Structures are given as structure tokens and as C-alpha cells.
Amino acid sequence: MPDHLPPEHHHSLHQLRIKLSSTDALPQLTCIGMLIGLLAGGLLILFREIIHYSTSFWLPMGDEHFETLPDLARFIIPVIGSVFILLLFSCASAKRRSVGILHVVERLQFHKGKMSFTSMVLQFFGAIMALIGGFSVGREGPAVHVGAATGSLLGQKLKLPQNTLRILAACGGAAAISASFNTPMAGVIFAMEVVVRQYALNSFIPVMAAAVMAAVLSQIMYGPDPAFVVPVIPMASLTELGIAAASACLIGILAAGFIRLQLWTASKRQQLFINPIILAGLFMGTVGYFLPAVMGIGYDTIELILNGELMNITFLLILMVAKLVTTAVVTGLGIPGGIIGPSLMMGALAGAAFGHMGDFLLNLPDVSSAFHALLGMVAMMAAVLQAPMAALVTVLELTRNPHIIMPAMFTIVIACLIAGRLTSRGGLIEMQLLAKGYSHQHSLLKQLLSQKGVATVMSRHFELLDNKEIVPVPVHASLQDALEIMETHSVEVLGVYTSGRRQSVLCGVVTREAIDNFYR
Structure with a gap:
């Protein structure tokens, strides 16, 4: 038999491609995952630092303190931000303008994990403009896009087998969540449950390695503390589970309403007489003029709630409704930001309000509104994304509060069931895919052969x-x-x-x- 294999066949990169195509390449894949963790973690640190130093010019108290601005400035800044976002997105073709977690899931599930550099750049700078402009959006969704694209583009550049691109993108997505929150375990679970939507044993080790490397970079830069410094708050009595159950029911309804409103707004985007990005800027500016606490992600408000410094029930409820409507509208109109951070704020507001009302109506001793705010955060995130494990682990790592586990699982079950029932189809990402004409149901055989x-x-x-x-x-x-x-x-x-x-x-x-x- 003639030998048709020249010296190139023995080249190390070629051997790596061959090995990665087979089933025994876990060490090599893990090394690549570590590299992706460093690259994605570095990009996300750069992302955060650009936002921090840009907003420090007019927000000396911190990134989130838009209430310190004059009334007129709170209206003008989002409008200016929308203009810059529109100019940025007009530089790319229409098919390259898709961004966010939805885009990542779409590319991984229906386009073999191939992501574009142009879309990543639009997401990176577009989200920076949105966050600097005070829009009610999160940075975690954009971070997942940038991280996943980093993994996918590295695999494409090295011409690695297509069956590895999904894993490499998952490595980047896990690194993004890990670096954003300093939560490596949550990064792994989020990547598997939300991004890849499959728990595969051969993917866990590379994804874990990527999350760890990103967390190391984040801790070098920002220290080991979690995103929210919260005192250990135990549940006072099992009677409080009744308050938690009522709160979870409300949060399930709110999550379903948020999903419906976001999808409805997105469906009307092409029918507007004004450019939707500009309309989003005008809407955000108007809301910010009258209610500045709605602007930004909302982490400053969460800190106040968890430390017992925001106690007015009426204000909590007004702010909760305003945050929900504003986030759904601006993201539905196309502002390139995420919904994880705002969903945590919505849940904290709802949980705190119900904690206060339970204390007032039932006259229970030692009811902590901060404890119920924690439950609200995990329930809202889980219900919106229909990602119970990702939400539970995220809040657990954020707060480092082991007392949250049992009641959090209880509220997650209730909120996810109610939200899923009211939307009929699932979480926000799955509903968005269905709205675009995709069916998320693949045959098991195709999944196997694609991997x-x-x-x-x-x-x-x-x-x-x-x-x-x-x-x-x-x-x-x-x-x-x-x-x-x-x-x-x-x-x-x-x-x-x-x-x-x-x-x-x-x-x-x-x-x-x-x-x-x-x-x-």
C-alpha cells in the first residue's frame, strides 16, 4: 500500500487536530481551555476597567451612582449613548449585528459553534456604550458573548475539529461568568445549563479549567471578595417559608411578564416610525430623569437592600416594576446588554418587599428582608432563564451564605414552575429562539454525531x-x-x-x- 502521508502529516498541530477529533484528547483540550480562560478573563477585566474609568469622569461615587447626576444629564446621557451604539452597529452588515447570550446559543446549536470576530467587537464596544450610557442592562450577557467568541475564534484560527468548537465556546462562556462575578463554579454550571444546554462529562474538565484561570485573574485584579458583601443571614423559622412561597409565586409571574414584554417589544421593532436604538435611548432617558435608581445594572441598589438600608415598601414595588419594564423594553429594542444583573435586582426588590409585608401582616419576629431579597434574586434569575442550578450556584457563590440553599431551592421550584407555565415554552433564551424560527429539539443521534x-x-x-x-x-x-x-x-x-x-x-x-x- 503506498504511503500518501508526507512530512506535514507528522506536524504537531495536525496531530493535535486528529487527537481532538477522537475521544482521548482530554488533556490537550484542558490545556486549550486554560488558555481560553486566560484570554477571556483578560478581555473581561479590560471590559470592566474601560467602563469603570469612563464613568468615573461623571460618577465619582462609582459606576452605578447615576442618581448623583443632575436631572437633565440623566436624560441626555442615554440618548447620546444610543446615538453612539447606532453608529457602531451601522458599520457592520445586518447579519453580523446579532449579539448576546441568544446569539451564542444560536451559533452553538445551529451553526456548529462558529462565531464571528465582527460580532464580538460589536458586542464588546456596544455593551460598553450601553453601560456607560446608564441603560438598564447587565454586563454578564455581553461577557458571555465575548468569552464564547474568544474560544470559538481560537478554535477556528487553529483549524481545530468542529466537534470541539462548542466545548471551546463553553470554556469562554464559563470564564466570562467566573471573571464577572468571581464565581468559578457558577461559571461552569451556567456554561453547561444555559450556553451549551447539555451536561457532558468530557466537557466539564476543560470548562472548569477555563473558569479557574479566569477566577485567578479576577482575584489578582479585584481581590477574593464576592460581588456582594452580605452578612450571614439564617432563616429565622420554617414559618418564613410561607413568605418565601408567596414571594416565589409573585416572582414567577413577574418573570413570565418580563419574558412576554421583552419578546413583544422585539417583535414590534421593525414597525416603529423611529429607529429602535434611538427610541430606547429616549425611553431610558425619560425613566432615568424621574427614577434614577433604574439606571445601570442595579448592583448598588442590591447592596443597599442586602444591608438593610432600603426599607420603604412602596418605593421597592415602584422600583421593581420600573426596572422590569425598562429592562424588557430597552433590550427588546436592541440595546446590546444583558439581563442577568437587572434580573437579580428585580428579584431582590420583590423579595425584600414581600419580606417587609410578611413581617407586617403576620407579625413574625426577626424576619429579615435581606434574607428574602436573596431568595428573590435566585428565584428571578432561575425563572427568567429557566436555569435553576446556574441561579442557585451563582447566588450561593456571590453571597457565600450556606443558609440560603434549602429555601432557595424551594423558591426556585415554585418560580420556575409558574413562569414556565405562563410562558408555555420555557425561559427567555428558548422563547427568543422560537421567535426566530428555530426549534431547539435535536435528535439524540444528531447531537452525538455533531460532537x-x-x-x-x-x-x-x-x-x-x-x-x-x-x-x-x-x-x-x-x-x-x-x-x-x-x-x-x-x-x-x-x-x-x-x-x-x-x-x-x-x-x-x-x-x-x-x-x-x-x-x-
């Missing part, structure tokens, strides 16, 4: 037939890609090619029989 590279079943022992041209498939393709190529060309055998120094080199063959034997 394995052609090198998994490739044979290196073959003979070339001079009278028959071999249909090529790249070495980084998945088994699902190979089957689709076979169907298109009505063939049973494909030649697996890798990029050499001057031309593509045949390194093996893959047959339909080998693929059938693999999944059987």
Missing part, C-alpha cells in the same frame, strides 16, 4: 482508485458533516484531508459503514 470528529472513525489504511475522484471532507469536520456530504454527493466513502504547507493532504478515509458502526 465527534471524523478522525474518530477515520481509517488510515486505504487504497486510491485512479478512475474515481474521492469526495473530500476536512479533518476538522464532524461525523454529522460527513453524513451530510455523503448524502449530497450520493457516496459511501469520503477522503479526509488536512492542510499541508502548500496544499491539502489526504490523511485517511471515512465510510458510511464506519459511522453506522460507531453510533450503533
Whole structure:
């Protein structure tokens, strides 16, 4: 049998591609995950620092303290921000303007994990403009996009197998959450539950490695403290579970309302007589003029609630409704920000308000509104995203309060069930996918074949037939890609090619029989 493998075949990068296509490349994948964690963590630190130093010019008390601005400034700043966002997005083609966690899930589930550099740049700078401009959006969604794109683009640059791109993107997404909140465990669970939407054992180690590396960078930069400094607040009595249950019911209804309003606003975006980005700026400026606490992510308000410094029930309820409506409207109109941070604020407001009302109506001793605010945070995030484990672990790591686990699980169950029932379809991301015409239901077979590279079943022992041209498939393709190529060309055998120094080199063959034997 002739040897058709020139020296390029033995090149280390080629060997890495072959190994990553198969099932025994966990050490190599973990090393790449660590690199992605460092790259994504560094980008997210840069992201935060740009926002911090930009807002420090007019917010000397901190990023979130927009209430210190004059009334007119609170109206003008979001309008100016919307103009800059519009100019930025007009520089790219329409198909490159999709951003956020929705975009990441869409690319991973329906486009083989391939993400674009242009979209990442738009997300990075667009979210900076939105946050500097005081929009009621979060930084975690943009962070996940930037992190996931970092992993995907690195894999594409190295021409790694397509079956690894989803894992590499998950590494970046986990690193983003880890660096944003200083919560490595929450980063891993969030990447699996929200981004990849699948718990795969061979993905956990690389994703964990990425989250750890990003957390190390974050702690070097900002210290080991969690995002919110909260005293340990135990549940006073089991009677408080009644208050928690009532609060969870309300939060489930609020989460469903938020999802419905956000989707309705997005559906009307093309029918407006004014550019939706500019309209979002005008709307945000108007709300900020009358109620400055709605501006920004809301972390300063959460700090006040958790430390018992915001006690007025009427103000809590007004601010909760205003935050929900404003966040749903501006994100629905296309402002490139996330909803995780604002959802935590909405939940904290609802939980604190119900804690106060329970204390007043039931006359219970030692009821802590801060404790119920914590429960509200975890319930709202879980219900909006339909991601119970991600929400639970996020709040647990943020607060480092073990007393929250049992009552948090209780409220999560109630809030997720009610929100899911009222939306009929699921969380915000899944509803957005359905609105775009996607069906999230893949066959198990397609999922399996998409996660394995052609090198998994490739044979290196073959003979070339001079009278028959071999249909090529790249070495980084998945088994699902190979089957689709076979169907298109009505063939049973494909030649697996890798990029050499001057031309593509045949390194093996893959047959339909080998693929059938693999999944059987």
C-alpha cells in the first residue's frame, strides 16, 4: 500500500487536530481551555476597567451612582449613548449585528459553534456604550458573548475539529461568568445549563479549567471578595417559608411578564416610525430623569437592600416594576446588554418587599428582608432563564451564605414552575429562539454525531482508485458533516484531508459503514 502521508502529516498541530477529533484528547483540550480562560478573563477585566474609568469622569461615587447626576444629564446621557451604539452597529452588515447570550446559543446549536470576530467587537464596544450610557442592562450577557467568541475564534484560527468548537465556546462562556462575578463554579454550571444546554462529562474538565484561570485573574485584579458583601443571614423559622412561597409565586409571574414584554417589544421593532436604538435611548432617558435608581445594572441598589438600608415598601414595588419594564423594553429594542444583573435586582426588590409585608401582616419576629431579597434574586434569575442550578450556584457563590440553599431551592421550584407555565415554552433564551424560527429539539443521534470528529472513525489504511475522484471532507469536520456530504454527493466513502504547507493532504478515509458502526 503506498504511503500518501508526507512530512506535514507528522506536524504537531495536525496531530493535535486528529487527537481532538477522537475521544482521548482530554488533556490537550484542558490545556486549550486554560488558555481560553486566560484570554477571556483578560478581555473581561479590560471590559470592566474601560467602563469603570469612563464613568468615573461623571460618577465619582462609582459606576452605578447615576442618581448623583443632575436631572437633565440623566436624560441626555442615554440618548447620546444610543446615538453612539447606532453608529457602531451601522458599520457592520445586518447579519453580523446579532449579539448576546441568544446569539451564542444560536451559533452553538445551529451553526456548529462558529462565531464571528465582527460580532464580538460589536458586542464588546456596544455593551460598553450601553453601560456607560446608564441603560438598564447587565454586563454578564455581553461577557458571555465575548468569552464564547474568544474560544470559538481560537478554535477556528487553529483549524481545530468542529466537534470541539462548542466545548471551546463553553470554556469562554464559563470564564466570562467566573471573571464577572468571581464565581468559578457558577461559571461552569451556567456554561453547561444555559450556553451549551447539555451536561457532558468530557466537557466539564476543560470548562472548569477555563473558569479557574479566569477566577485567578479576577482575584489578582479585584481581590477574593464576592460581588456582594452580605452578612450571614439564617432563616429565622420554617414559618418564613410561607413568605418565601408567596414571594416565589409573585416572582414567577413577574418573570413570565418580563419574558412576554421583552419578546413583544422585539417583535414590534421593525414597525416603529423611529429607529429602535434611538427610541430606547429616549425611553431610558425619560425613566432615568424621574427614577434614577433604574439606571445601570442595579448592583448598588442590591447592596443597599442586602444591608438593610432600603426599607420603604412602596418605593421597592415602584422600583421593581420600573426596572422590569425598562429592562424588557430597552433590550427588546436592541440595546446590546444583558439581563442577568437587572434580573437579580428585580428579584431582590420583590423579595425584600414581600419580606417587609410578611413581617407586617403576620407579625413574625426577626424576619429579615435581606434574607428574602436573596431568595428573590435566585428565584428571578432561575425563572427568567429557566436555569435553576446556574441561579442557585451563582447566588450561593456571590453571597457565600450556606443558609440560603434549602429555601432557595424551594423558591426556585415554585418560580420556575409558574413562569414556565405562563410562558408555555420555557425561559427567555428558548422563547427568543422560537421567535426566530428555530426549534431547539435535536435528535439524540444528531447531537452525538455533531460532537465527534471524523478522525474518530477515520481509517488510515486505504487504497486510491485512479478512475474515481474521492469526495473530500476536512479533518476538522464532524461525523454529522460527513453524513451530510455523503448524502449530497450520493457516496459511501469520503477522503479526509488536512492542510499541508502548500496544499491539502489526504490523511485517511471515512465510510458510511464506519459511522453506522460507531453510533450503533
